Amino acid sequence: MNDTGRRILLGRVLGAFGLRGELKLESWTEPRPAIFRYQPWILRDPQGVEREVRGARGKESGKYLIGHLPDVLDRDAAEAMRGTEIYIPRAAMPPPKPGEYYWVDLEGLRVVNVDGTPMGVVTHLFSTGANDVLVTRDDSRERMIPFVQPQYVTSVDFEAGVVTVDWDPDF
CATH class of the missing domain: 2.30.30.240 (PRC-barrel domain)
Structure with missing residues (x-):
């Protein structure tokens, strides 16, 4: 199977959390915190601008995840990311188990x-x-x-x- 250029949408930024640039994230991985295992992230903002980020980290907090990116340092920068989608290259995913499919x-x-x-x-x-x-x-x-x-x-x-x-x- 050729997965060159294919991406998987793993989640999105819901907005800022706190004052230090932390992000409230929605994750569609199972379990939800597994989103941090897959790097680099390809971030696509609501205007369609993309950038690659490495070093995302975070933790579970209620029904959301609280995440941190190395270049997002304050609440304004975090809030500006609202609606940004989080993708990873398909090639970054492990092979599915027999009988399972991405x-x-x-x-x-x-x-x-x-x-x-x-x-x-x-x-x-x-x-x-x-x-x-x-x-x-x-x-x-x-x-x-x-x-x-x-x-x-x-x-x-x-x-x-x-x-x-x-x-x-x-x-």
């Missing part, structure tokens, strides 16, 4: 049902809390398929670039 690796794969009917391409995935949902798009429509194996997602073949699903193409 969502970013599924994006772009073709989707067919068990009868071979094309059902579009994976555009993204999201979590509902109960299960993850695979979103596909073709020329005419978008479909949302529960990512439940093997009930609805029967196979993922990275070499062929295909996800096979047991799902009615008209649904």
Whole structure:
């Protein structure tokens, strides 16, 4: 699988915390503090400006993380980062365990049902809390398929670039 240039969105800056440049962070890693294990971070501010940062550190605090970046030294600098997204290169992630997938690796794969009917391409995935949902798009429509194996997602073949699903193409 070619992951050159691919990135994974791990979290975002919610705003300033305190007076010394600490940041209130939202993390989508599991467990949440694992976000600090993956470095360097590629920070993308709301205007689309990106920069790479190393040395991010922090701790859990209630439902958020409190983080510190080496070049953010006061509350004004921290507040200016509100809305900044935190990415890492896909190559910085360890290989997934057998039967597990990083969502970013599924994006772009073709989707067919068990009868071979094309059902579009994976555009993204999201979590509902109960299960993850695979979103596909073709020329005419978008479909949302529960990512439940093997009930609805029967196979993922990275070499062929295909996800096979047991799902009615008209649904």
